[in-house]
Amino acid sequence: MSxxxxxxxxxxxxxxxxxxxxxxxxxxxxxxxxxxxxVTPGKGGQMALDGRVPVFDTVADAVAATGANASCIFVPAAxxxxxxxxxxxxxxxxxxxITEGVPALDMLRVxxxxxxxxxxxxxxxxPGLTSVGEAKVGIIPGNIHAPGTVGLVSRSGTLTYEVxxxxxxxGMGQSTCVGIGGDPIVGTSFTDxxxxxxxxxxxxxxxxxxxxxxxxEEKAAAFCAREVRKPMAAFIAGxxxxxxxxxxxxxxxxxxxxxxxESKRAALEAAGIRVADSPSHIPAxxxxxxxx
Amino acid sequence: xxxxxxxxxEILARHGVPLLAGEVATTPEEARAAAERIGGPxxxxxxxxxxxxxxxxxxxxxxxxxxxxxxxxxIIGLDIKGVTVKTLLVAPAADxxxxxxxxxxxxRGARAVTVIASAEGGVEIEETARxxxxxxxxxxxxxxxxxxxxxVRRAAFFLGIPAxxxxxxxxxxxxxxxxxxxxxxxxxxINPLVITEGGELLALDAKIVLDDSALFRHPDLEAxxxxxxxxxxxxxxxxxxxxxxxxxxxxxxxxxxxxxAMTTMDLVKLAGGEPANFLDIGGGAKADRVAAAxxxxxxxxxxxxxxxxxxxxxxxxxxxxxxxxxxxxSLEREVPMVVRIVGTNAEEAxxxxxxxxxxxxxSLDDAAAKAVAAARAGAGA
Numbered sequence: 298m299s300x301x302x303x304x305x306x307x308x309x310x311x312x313x314x315x316x317x318x319x320x321x322x323x324x325x326x327x328x329x330x331x332x333x334x335x336v337t338p339g340k341g342g343q344m345a346l347d348g349r350v351p352v353f354d355t356v357a358d359a360v361a362a363t364g365a366n367a368s369c370i371f372v373p374a375a376x377x378x379x380x381x382x383x384x385x386x387x388x389x390x391x392x393x394x395i396t397e398g399v400p401a402l403d404m405l406r407v408x409x410x411x412x413x414x415x416x417x418x419x420x421x422x423x424p425g426l427t428s429v430g431e432a433k434v435g436i437i438p439g440n441i442h443a444p445g446t447v448g449l450v451s452r453s454g455t456l457t458y459e460v461x462x463x464x465x466x467x468g469m470g471q472s473t474c475v476g477i478g479g480d481p482i483v484g485t486s487f488t489d490x491x492x493x494x495x496x497x498x499x500x501x502x503x504x505x506x507x508x509x510x511x512x513x514e515e516k517a518a519a520f521c522a523r524e525v526r527k528p529m530a531a532f533i534a535g536x537x538x539x540x541x542x543x544x545x546x547x548x549x550x551x552x553x554x555x556x557x558x559e560s561k562r563a564a565l566e567a568a569g570i571r572v573a574d575s576p577s578h579i580p581a582x583x584x585x586x587x588x589x
Numbered sequence: 590x591x592x593x594x595x596x597x598x599e600i601l602a603r604h605g606v607p608l609l610a611g612e613v614a615t616t617p618e619e620a621r622a623a624a625e626r627i628g629g630p631x632x633x634x635x636x637x638x639x640x641x642x643x644x645x646x647x648x649x650x651x652x653x654x655x656x657x658x659x660x661x662x663x664i665i666g667l668d669i670k671g672v673t674v675k676t677l678l679v680a681p682a683a684d685x686x687x688x689x690x691x692x693x694x695x696x697r698g699a700r701a702v703t704v705i706a707s708a709e710g711g712v713e714i715e716e717t718a719r720x721x722x723x724x725x726x727x728x729x730x731x732x733x734x735x736x737x738x739x740x741v742r743r744a745a746f747f748l749g750i751p752a753x754x755x756x757x758x759x760x761x762x763x764x765x766x767x768x769x770x771x772x773x774x775x776x777x778x779i780n781p782l783v784i785t786e787g788g789e790l791l792a793l794d795a796k797i798v799l800d801d802s803a804l805f806r807h808p809d810l811e812a813x814x815x816x817x818x819x820x821x822x823x824x825x826x827x828x829x830x831x832x833x834x835x836x837x838x839x840x841x842x843x844x845x846x847x848x849x850a851m852t853t854m855d856l857v858k859l860a861g862g863e864p865a866n867f868l869d870i871g872g873g874a875k876a877d878r879v880a881a882a883x884x885x886x887x888x889x890x891x892x893x894x895x896x897x898x899x900x901x902x903x904x905x906x907x908x909x910x911x912x913x914x915x916x917x918x919s920l921e922r923e924v925p926m927v928v929r930i931v932g933t934n935a936e937e938a939x940x941x942x943x944x945x946x947x948x949x950x951x952s953l954d955d956a957a958a959k960a961v962a963a964a965r966a967g968a969g970a
Contacts, residue, residue, distance in 0.1 A: 453848025
């Protein structure tokens with residue numbers, strides 16, 4: 298077991314014939330993910346990835362023909378909101394949107410529409426997620442993982458890889474690693490994923506990688522203090538970020554004095570969670586917390 | 590992207606918000622001519638995006654056109670928090686009876702466009718939030734329905750808008766909402782919104798901040814960008830498609846990924862140094878982008894060393910290493926470079942970097958320590 302994706306995942310990739318979509322779909326297939334369909338309007342009936350995956354014009358067609366239950370989106374930002382709504386409309390239960398730069402007001406509509414339909418959205422502006430040894434959906438390199446019992450949740454991409462690599466190098470395997478995305482409005486929050494890890498019998502410890510901006514880390518800390526008894530470690534990026542500037546991610550901004558790394562660190566520590574000064578310290582913090 | 594007051598007012602006026610638009614001037618003579626056309630007392634306002642311009646002497650009253658010219662002469666060229674004033678707004682002065690704050694923000698916590706209103710106008714809303722939080726109304730709007738009449742009434746009663754001005758208030762809030770949605774804003778605020786001695790409701794100052802991710806569908810708004818208030822290196826980075834923010838330290842950073850870029854800066858600080866910038870080079874790290882990033886970083890004379898941190902992942906480390914070596918050959922200024930490449934083909938990258946006599950590091954902590962040491966050695970030389 299693991300969370301959100303696994304062997305039962307039957308994935309449709311929206312934008313499978315694009316450069317990014319094709320490259321990462323191949324990597325997902327090679328990892329063992331059941332990529333059952335692709336969607337590119339106007340290319341229905343073709344085969345993608347050297348004849349390995351059938352292409353459909355619409356997600357509805359793909360779901361009807363293949364029983365796809367999850368979607369991964371690689372379409373440009375201007376079309377991504379519609380792609381997310383299309384996936385939800387076609388009846389998949391999980392939508393993972395990799396696309397960066399989706400307008401925030403579009404995301405408001407998409408967020409509330411998918412919530413109302415009980416469709417789980419990961420992202421946008423995220424690297425996706427991997428249930429180690431079972432399925433990877435998105436762009437996280439498969440070779441950095443080792444199977445194990447630590448769940449990881451992060452707002453970042455390459456910083457996630459950095460931490461995963463450090464854990465793998467230290468002999469600490471992962472159950473599922475989830476990148477929730479760096480935008481101000483994302484489908485799934487830290488708290489949502491922490492709740493799933495907390496209930497997952499195969500996840501014994503949890504790592505959380507936050508960054509400046511918003512107050513989702515603070516909310517997650519309050520949730521952990523109330524609900525989570527599994528060992529945890531955390532890292533918060535952006536201690537040196539100046540206020541009022543967006544640090545690459547649309548959501549990474551200190552505004553009106555709120556959303557600082559200090560505030561997040563203090564909230565996590567108040568909840569009894571050890572916060573690392575460097576990503577490389579995370580395995581040691583987990584060992585201190587009783588993880589082997 | 591922040592818009593200047595006069596641009597923000599242009600947008601609000603298009604949506605029917607009552608205001609005294611005034612005229613833009615870039616010389617004292619233009620300010621005088623504007624005051625003559627307006628007639629009566631005017632206020633001369635520096636157009637800068639940084640806060641606190643009033644305290645810095647950037648906003649002044651003038652009773653006559655001669656005085657407007659004189660005030661403009663004082664304000665143009667004024668340094669307000671590092672920004673030199675080049676543009677003025679000359680607007681009719683208003684007799685203020687009552688001031689309010691009225692704004693809309695994209696509230697990420699509430700996941701809603703939210704009305705913010707306060708009867709304590711004229712001061713920054715963050716200040717009111719600290720000193721008197723109960724004086725602020727926060728009203729999240731239904732994301733699918735938008736601004737409804739009952740939302741408008743609630744704000745009007747909260748602010749104590751007199752009955753005869755409620756219709757006018759409704760058109761202010763509706764105009765502000767339409768402007769916010771139409772421009773894909775993150776923030777649109779009127780501060781102060783005033784009732785004049787004559788009993789008129791007017792927007793005296795306005796600020797709009799746009800969602801950068803939505804600018805692709807607003808070329809007219811993108812054209813309102815004020816390059817006077819942007820670091821030239823940040824303008825160059827934006828045009829090269831590189832995420833860059835200039836800071837005050839001596840260690841230049843080049844990283845792939847925003848979270849990892851922030852972390853790299855944090856570790857430079859932890860190792861006793863100061864980062865000179867935030868720079869996310871994005872995926873791929875091809876030679877031409879690396880070269881552009883080098884130029885942008887080295888444009889800052891404070892930079893004494895560069896720390897390059899690339900998590901290969903899908904990109905091949907040896908390709909990145911070749912790109913770095915190739916780009917470095919074209920540089921005019923030499924500083925020590927510490928390179929850390931991890932992930933796919935990281936081992937193959939090492940001999941390439943070693944041959945080019947670049948300092949290498951295996952861990953990020955080690956890379957940060959070496960960059961700090963190299964910068965110190967460079968500064969001491």
